[in-house]
Amino acid sequence: xxxxxxGTIGVTLAIVWAIxxxxxxxxxxxxxxxxxxxxxxxxVVLWVTEAIPLYATAVLIILAEIVLVxxxxxVHLSDGFDAxxxxxFYGALAxxxxxxxxxxxxxxxxAAKYRLDRNLAGVMLRPFGxxxxxxxxxxxxxxALLSMFMSNTATxxxxxxxxxxxSASLSASDPLRTGLALSIPVAANIGGLGTPVGTPPNAIALxxxxxxxxxxxxxxxxxxxxxxxxxxxxxxxxxxxxWYPAEADQVDVQIGGAxxxxxxxxxxxxxxxxxxxxxxxxxxxGVPSTIxxxxxxxxxxxxxxxxxxxxxxxxxxxxxxxxxxxxxxTGVSAAGLDVxxxxxxxxxxxxxxxxxxxxxxxxxxxxxxxxxxxxxxxLIPIGxxxxxxxxxxxxxxxxxxxIAVACSLAMSLPVSTPPNAIAFATGDVAxxxxxxxxxxxxxxGLVLVAFVAPPVWDxxxxxx
Amino acid sequence: MNRLAVLIVEDEAEVREALVRDLEPLAGSLQVETADDxxxxxxxxxxxxxxxxxxxxVLADHRLPGATGVDFLVELNADPATAATRKVLVTGQAxxxxxxxxxxxxxxxxYIAKPWDPHELISISVAAVTDYIISEGIDPLPYVxxxxxxxxxxxxxxxxxxx
Numbered sequence: 001x002x003x004x005x006x007g008t009i010g011v012t013l014a015i016v017w018a019i020x021x022x023x024x025x026x027x028x029x030x031x032x033x034x035x036x037x038x039x040x041x042x043x044v045v046l047w048v049t050e051a052i053p054l055y056a057t058a059v060l061i062i063l064a065e066i067v068l069v070x071x072x073x074x075v076h077l078s079d080g081f082d083a084x085x086x087x088x089f090y091g092a093l094a095x096x097x098x099x100x101x102x103x104x105x106x107x108x109x110x111a112a113k114y115r116l117d118r119n120l121a122g123v124m125l126r127p128f129g130x131x132x133x134x135x136x137x138x139x140x141x142x143x144a145l146l147s148m149f150m151s152n153t154a155t156x157x158x159x160x161x162x163x164x165x166x167s168a169s170l171s172a173s174d175p176l177r178t179g180l181a182l183s184i185p186v187a188a189n190i191g192g193l194g195t196p197v198g199t200p201p202n203a204i205a206l207x208x209x210x211x212x213x214x215x216x217x218x219x220x221x222x223x224x225x226x227x228x229x230x231x232x233x234x235x236x237x238x239x240x241x242x243w244y245p246a247e248a249d250q251v252d253v254q255i256g257g258a259x260x261x262x263x264x265x266x267x268x269x270x271x272x273x274x275x276x277x278x279x280x281x282x283x284x285x286g287v288p289s290t291i292x293x294x295x296x297x298x299x300x301x302x303x304x305x306x307x308x309x310x311x312x313x314x315x316x317x318x319x320x321x322x323x324x325x326x327x328x329x330t331g332v333s334a335a336g337l338d339v340x341x342x343x344x345x346x347x348x349x350x351x352x353x354x355x356x357x358x359x360x361x362x363x364x365x366x367x368x369x370x371x372x373x374x375x376x377x378x379l380i381p382i383g384x385x386x387x388x389x390x391x392x393x394x395x396x397x398x399x400x401x402x403i404a405v406a407c408s409l410a411m412s413l414p415v416s417t418p419p420n421a422i423a424f425a426t427g428d429v430a431x432x433x434x435x436x437x438x439x440x441x442x443x444x445g446l447v448l449v450a451f452v453a454p455p456v457w458d459x460x461x462x463x464x
Numbered sequence: 465m466n467r468l469a470v471l472i473v474e475d476e477a478e479v480r481e482a483l484v485r486d487l488e489p490l491a492g493s494l495q496v497e498t499a500d501d502x503x504x505x506x507x508x509x510x511x512x513x514x515x516x517x518x519x520x521x522v523l524a525d526h527r528l529p530g531a532t533g534v535d536f537l538v539e540l541n542a543d544p545a546t547a548a549t550r551k552v553l554v555t556g557q558a559x560x561x562x563x564x565x566x567x568x569x570x571x572x573x574x575y576i577a578k579p580w581d582p583h584e585l586i587s588i589s590v591a592a593v594t595d596y597i598i599s600e601g602i603d604p605l606p607y608v609x610x611x612x613x614x615x616x617x618x619x620x621x622x623x624x625x626x627x
Contacts, residue, residue, distance in 0.1 A: 054627060112621060157621035161614045192626070199626050315625035371627045418624055422617070427609035 010051020017041035029340050032081050035068040036335035043328060047374035054374055055317040058324020065089045065331040084334045092327035096290035097196075097207040098319050103293030104197030105314050106300050107272055108150035113310065114265045115256070116272070117146055117158055122256025132176050132246035135253060137237050139163070140183050144191030144233055149276070151315070152185075152192040152199055156419035159184045160426065162255045167428055170248055179244030181428035182437060185419035186236050186411065190441075193408035194229045195279075196221045196289065200322050201376035205404035207326040208380050210290075211333070212388065214397050214464055218279040218289040223462055224401055228448055232409070235444055239437060264305040271299045318373070325377030329384070338385030348391045353451065355394055359383050360406040360450040364442050367410035372417060376407045397463045402449050409445035412438025468593065468602070469495040469512045473505045473524040473533055474554070479578075483523060483554065486582040490589060493610040494520070502531040509546070520596040521550045521589060523576075526558040534562050537570035548600055550592035552576060554585075 018038040026034055039061055046057040067074045070086035077083055111117045121142045128138030139159065147155040163184060167177045192199030196206055196218055202225075206216060216224075259265070278285070278292040300306040332338050347355070359379070367375040383399035386392060411417050412435050414424040420438075423429045457463055470487065474480040480498050487496055495517055499505035505524075512519055522540065524533035533553060540546040551570055556578035558566070566572040573595075574588050594612040597604050601623075604616035 151624070151626045153624040153626050154621045157617045157624060161617035161621070164613045164617070313622065318625045318627070321627075373627055418627060421605060422608075422620070425605040425608040426613065 006049060007051045010045060010049030013049070014042040014045040014051065017045055027340075030081070030336060031078055032069050032083075032335040033337045033340055035075075036065075036331050036337040039064045039068065040328065040332060040337065044378055047378060048370050050371075053317075054371055055320045055324070057374075058321045058327075058377075061324045061331075062089050062092060062327045065327060069331060069335050082334075084330065088330065089327050092207075092330065093320060093323040095207050095210070095323060095326050096288070097203050097210055097326070098323055099297075100206075100290045100293035101197055101200075101203045101319060101322065102314070103275065103296045104149060105151075105319075106296045106306060107275060108154065109310060109314065110268045110296075110300055110305055111150065111272065112154065112158065113306070114260045114262075114268055116259075116265075116268065117150060117155075118162070119256035119259050121146065121159070121162070122254075125253060125255060130250040130252060132179075132248060132251050133241045135251050136176075136179055136183050136241060139180070139253070140187035140233060140237055140240075143184050143187035144194070144229060147188040147191035148194040148198045148229075151318075152188040153418040153422070155191070156185050156188040156422045159188070160422055162253065164426065166251055166253050167426070170251075174247040175244035176246035176248055176251070177428045178430075178433055179240045179246065181423045181426045182244070182433055183237070183240050185417070185423040186240070186437060186441070187233060188419045189408060189411045189417055190229055190232050190236065193405050194222060194226050197293075199408055200318055200373040201380075201404040201407040203322050204325045204373065204376040204380050205400035207322065208329045208384050209397055209400050211326065211330055212384060212396055215288070216397060216401075216464060217282040219282060220462060220464075221401075222280075223460075224453070224457060225405060227456075228405060228445070228453060231448060232441055232444060236437065236441055239440060243436075264303060267303045268300065268305050271296050271305070321373050321377070325373070325380070328377060329381035332381050333385065338381065339389065341382065342385050342389040342392075347386065347389065350392075352393050352454075355386070355392065356398075356402060356454060357446075357450045359386075359399065360402055360446055363403045363406035364410045364446060367407040368412055368416050368438075368442075372407045372410065375410075376404055379403050379407075395463050398454055398457065401463075402454070405449050406445065409442055409449070410438075412442055467495075467517050468493070468520040468597070468607070469497055469517045470521045470523065470589065470593070471505060471508055471512070471519055472496065472498045473500075473502070473522065473528065473536060474498070475500050475525065475528050479525070483585070486580075486585050487589060489586060490593075490610055493607050494593065501528045502533075502536045505536055513545075518600075518602075519546055519549045520593045521552065523552050523554050523585075523589070526553055526555040526562055532562070534558065534566045534570060537566055537572065541570045547571075548596060550574075550596050552588065552592065554578065554580060 021034040021037040043061055066086045066089050071083040072086040124142050125138045128134045143159045163180045167180055170177050196202050275296045279289050363379050380400050380403050383403045384396045387394040387396040387399040414420050420434055472483045497508045499508045526533040537551045540549055550573045552574040554576045573592055590611050594615055598619050604620050608616050
């Protein structure tokens with residue numbers, strides 16, 4: 001009943017928000033700008049309330065853009081308006097950045113299918129010994145590393161399945177149980193921001209930037225983000241070890257087993273190695289990661305490593321959600337809505353540092369309560385427009401990256417991210433545990449991303 | 465409130481209460497209902513459905529006043545709404561023919577002989593409801609704590625995504 005009400009209210013609100021700019025003139029905003037404002041307003045309401053599924057809002061945006069502002073619009077367009085081709089809006093669903101992301105999905109799903117993820121985790125965990133603090137650190141490092149290439153959610157579920165029997169073997173009052181159940185989602189959330197394929201907000205940032213003609217290669221993204229991952233992860237580890245001191249002297253974690261040596265598994269290992277190597281060496285060979293990303297798709301399907309069932313199981317709805325966000329950014333920019341919105345405020349009085357602080361804080365706050373991808377879909381186009389406006393001394397690439405990173409660092413509630421929901425479901429973690437860890441890490445992220453990282457990136461000349 | 469239910473069909477009050485007591489560890493996640501004969505069981509099923517729940521598991525005695533436990537299981541198997549419900553006989557009195565009928569016509573999942581071992585009862589019930597959740601594509605997270613969390617999370621890892 002509650003969800004049905006939420007649905008009705010959300011949809012009604014979205015319609016009202018959409019109708020106002022369609023009917024009433026708004027300042028000097030063009031008719032196309034008003035139509036995009038209607039689409040943007042409805043998208044805000046629908047992505048915040050989730051009155052309809054996130055991916056449904058994404059496809060609704062694309063259809064609305066085609067009928068309202070494309071060259072095939074069913075309504076009259078202003079004479080001087082350079083309407084984007086309608087195919088370009090559909091094209092968002094097969095944007096090159098989505099092909100990179102699809103390659104990541106193929107590698108991750110195939111790794112899970114042949115249990116490469118668990119087996120690698122087993123090998124990597126061995127050097128960490130058996131002391132609780134070391135094991136906790138090892139689990140966090142491995143979870144973060146896996147979630148750079150797999151979804152944060154799948155990594156958390158797989159690693160939590162490994163941790164459950166360990167927790168069950170501990171005494172019911174041992175705080176280590178909470179520490180273990182908390183460490184996995186925290187590490188997965190943080191790890192996801194480390195590579196372009198780690199989590200959807202990264203793809204949304206790269207997609208928007210690509211449409212502005214700015215390309216950030218795989219290695220550059222890692223150079224920007226991995227130091228943040230390492231610092232936040234280390235602090236998270238120290239916090240969890242101190243807040244949840246283990247009573248047990250030793251813990252024994254069983255992960256993985258013998259590596260699969262079947263032919264498809266060998267093809268997967270080779271494809272994984274080659275793809276990741278090519279992603280990391282783009283500066284040498286110059287083949288964009290968006291093209292390399294399609295290689296595993298082709299190879300894994302050709303050699304039967306992945307079959308039609310696996311193809312059906314790909315999380316297409318995530319790709320479409322990102323595609324909807326990219327299409328929204330394209331439309332906002334094509335209709336001139338971005339310039340108009342940025343012009344509403346006299347930004348020149350605001351120093352860059354204040355602007356970065358505001359963007360990061362707002363991204364963190366919004367992503368804590370709504371989907372990370374939806375938050376990135378709404379905020380990245382605005383951030384990039386702000387940065388491209390000539391009066392502001394902010395690099396568009398910097399704006400997009402800080403927003404994407406901030407969205408990933410929002411994790412202080414069970415609803416903030418699916419990994420948190422998994423931890424909560426084990427019963428070993430309370431909302432309070434997630435809240436205090438998430439708030440401290442969020443505050444750390446805020447300082448790092450708004451104040452520390454940008455000058456370092458500038459000094460190292462990392463941004464294009 | 466709970467969406468998945470377990471139904472115990474047993475005519476002897478003492479035995480029924482013992483089963484409920486042994487299933488206590490699952491009562492936090494599952495709605496445990498009881499019935500003393502098949503007529504009562506049908507009413508209990510209707511109540512579960514009316515409350516928005518789904519019958520995940522039936523633990524039925526065979527010899528009951530009126531229709532038998534096996535009759536009820538066959539009936540459940542014939543109805544598409546409950547065909548996937550996991551079916552377990554908890555009995556000492558089903559003969560060879562009854563048991564064959566339960567396997568062939570009700571697709572019996574397990575047979576627990578009386579007197580039962582409480583640990584076996586729990587482990588069979590946990591495995592049965594976990595199977596039901598996975599085969600029916602039900603969101604597994606609410607059941608991770610009390611059922612087979614490891615299998616449920618492995619299953620979740622394959623279907624879940626970032627959002």
